[in-house]
Amino acid sequence: MEHTIDLTDPRSALDLSNIRYQLIRLEDTIIFHLIERVQFPLNPTIYSTNAITIPNFCGSFLDYLLMQQERIHALVRRYQAPDEYAFFPELLPSPILAPLKYPQLLHPNTVNFNDKLKTAYIKHILPAACKPQVADRGERYENYGSTAVNDVACLQALSRRIHFGKFVAEAKFLAEKEKFTDLIQRRDTKGIMREITNEAVEKQVLCRLELKARTYGTDPGDNSKDPKVKVNVDAVVAMYRVRDPLLVRFKDYVIPMTKEVEVEYLLQRLINPAPEAVTENRHWLLSAAEAFFSFIS
């Protein structure tokens, strides 16, 4: 499994080519989950607060399922992994398993873009992805559960993707410490944004996404002239970034959000640095006995 990121090993976790491999692999995960999700109509009722009455809960049906899902995953230590961020961090129980010690990969920070991601997903990403080619499919009451289960999978994959920006940022910071320290000290967010942007790579991502969405979304045995694609390919690409600025119907989210995560992280990078602890931990490899459980890949 060369190139797969290993978050128990700082040398692997902060290697930019490993991080890139992980981000490319996550594209598949996100597209798979989105294809599963759009089997069902948009079903807007499940995103509306209290539209479905749930005892002792104030929120949307999706929120309820997402929160319950996170509570179970918290029990088995998902949110102790440095690449996992909860949508309801304040509602999580303590793990039932002994804590897992990870090496200190990231600088301590409070960056969590999940609220913003959830809003973008519900308001923009999902309606575009569900957009039917021909006619509105209406609402299917009996699919609310399946719909929400698939939404949770999409949101968790997208969240992992954008928060990987922290690893990207840390790797870039370590590679050009002086330059970034200067930019951060001057709070030059535009300068930071410029430094972390690689337009050539972004273009590659978009081309790959289109190809993947079309390939994974089409039954390879369908030999008809105009085979049905199970997902709106334009919406998948637009979820990451608009290719054509004239295409105003879609907005872009994943790439800019990842970069916002990077900038926010870097702005916190020099606060309470505790350099000895960080440096020491960076060279500390987790023993198998201690690396008992986590949720990273």
Next chain:
Amino acid sequence: MEHTIDLTDPRSALDLSNIRYQLIRLEDTIIFHLIERVQFPLNPTIYSTNAITIPNFCGSFLDYLLMQQERIHALVRRYQAPDEYAFFPELLPSPILAPLKYPQLLHPNTVNFNDKLKTAYIKHILPAACKPQVADRGERYENYGSTAVNDVACLQALSRRIHFGKFVAEAKFLAEKEKFTDLIQRRDTKGIMREITNEAVEKQVLCRLELKARTYGTDPGDNSKDPKVKVNVDAVVAMYRVRDPLLVRFKDYVIPMTKEVEVEYLLQRLINPAPEAVTENRHWLLSAAEAFFSFIS
């Protein structure tokens, strides 16, 4: 969404072409989940009873996560849908939402192959699917959670697939009532098996599976001569059925299990038939207000 099965409408749910469309669509779901699963090593520890100590629970780590997952889905009425069967039916809480009335699609029956499926999955399907092309990837302690989460998704999709056999059986029974009644009354399981078998369709399934596993498992942007396939294609096909009887390394499960479900269901088809209730319900279409929530697709 023509051809998509509608379990609130008996005419749709028991239409063989709709059922077939659903089974073909489920192949994608199963392959997507399996590709996600085999990102991680086999990690046999999570399938071994008490290998990981969980407070107040006696079972494997996978069992724990599967049970907790089913409990949440039960709260939102997943297991009231006629195509959903739990692995831990005795441990499920009552739904927090008012029950959903489905039309009576199937004859009352006790057929549940999940234990058998779980055993086959852990002992045969998964080891074959995880089989690395080159070398053993070892065990990754920090991936136990991700591994189990993906196993749950695979098992739920496979379970839905094999239990769809009940719909296949009911549709075939209704189409040839006299013939099946005779076979059932004579407990002629071999005769029933012969009647429900369509070898031409089975062969098509296997060809399609191979093509899908290879297509969805390969990064379409990988232009190398020998692109890496993310899943063991032979194992995916073997999961459904052995193509070549000489290939003794793999055993086949999904197709024969679906057929066993069909046979078991038919053997219970004439017990306490309550024909008026069934007939009446069969023509009863669910009103939108009542069809409030379920987990079917």
